[in-house]
Amino acid sequence: MTSHPEDLLSAYVDDEISEEERQVIEAHLVSCESCQSFVDELYSFKLQMQTILTLEQPSVQFETRVMQAIRQQSTDFRTTWLTLPLIAMMLLSAVGITMALMYGKFIHGFIRLFVAIVYAITHMVSEIPFVSISVIVVSLFVLVASIYSLRRVLQLTPVERG
Numbered sequence: 001m002t003s004h005p006e007d008l009l010s011a012y013v014d015d016e017i018s019e020e021e022r023q024v025i026e027a028h029l030v031s032c033e034s035c036q037s038f039v040d041e042l043y044s045f046k047l048q049m050q051t052i053l054t055l056e057q058p059s060v061q062f063e064t065r066v067m068q069a070i071r072q073q074s075t076d077f078r079t080t081w082l083t084l085p086l087i088a089m090m091l092l093s094a095v096g097i098t099m100a101l102m103y104g105k106f107i108h109g110f111i112r113l114f115v116a117i118v119y120a121i122t123h124m125v126s127e128i129p130f131v132s133i134s135v136i137v138v139s140l141f142v143l144v145a146s147i148y149s150l151r152r153v154l155q156l157t158p159v160e161r162g
Contacts, residue, residue, distance in 0.1 A: 004028075004035055013042040 005025055011017045012025050029036045
């Protein structure tokens, strides 16, 4: 066998391979020292694990303690389940307030910019004599028409005097 059956060595140690594969691996182990040392390490590790597992026996009250811990965790979960929506609402509120403050400043800045643009446009328009004269003439016309309309409305008719 020219290649190393590394993927089969663990199965070989755990007795999880067919008889044909076992014979091929044993023939390879006779001629390959690195694979043989790897198998020896696997056997040593397997023996250590078996020793550890046989030394640790659960106590009589182990099941009772595990069940109490599970009940405690389920109670904690219910409490957590109720607090999670509250925490989420608080976080969303904080984000909302932050966004409102940011957009509030943005809107305030936009309004100030709009006012400055309107002021600049009116200032430029007032510099043009034709527009200024036109505005004055139209204003006087509206003033005269308003006075005339008010005078007619406020005059008493002869029918109302009697």
